Amino acid sequence: MQLSDALHNRVWQVLSQIPAGHVVTYGQLARMAGAPQHARAVGAILRQLPNGSGLPWHRVINSKGRLSFAEDSGAYRCQAERLKAEGIELCDGKIALGRYRWHGH
DNA sequence: CTGTTGACCAAAT
């Protein structure tokens, strides 16, 4: 891995704490990991996440309450399906952040 | 080393 191990580990740590049925945004996760200006780096970390990591990457969405994938992509459908399985519905392509956002402990 | 890309974001138009 090339991203600073420290950031990588903190993101990994926070990600593992997100409860099922809740979501956080990339920027929020970056802040929670102590790197407020690194929303994009969080995306890069998730992108490189190993397949069998077991981490809830699908609970991370963008600040607009949308999934950061093209709607016609398999990744989009995969994430949407995983969220639906946790009771999180996409209304008009958007998630009600006010209702599902996780605010930490 | 330079330039581009992108699972981003907040503020300004």
Next chain:
DNA sequence: TATTTGGCCAACA
């Protein structure tokens, strides 16, 4: 409400 703009920076070519 919808786009654009400027900032961010790791990964990649």
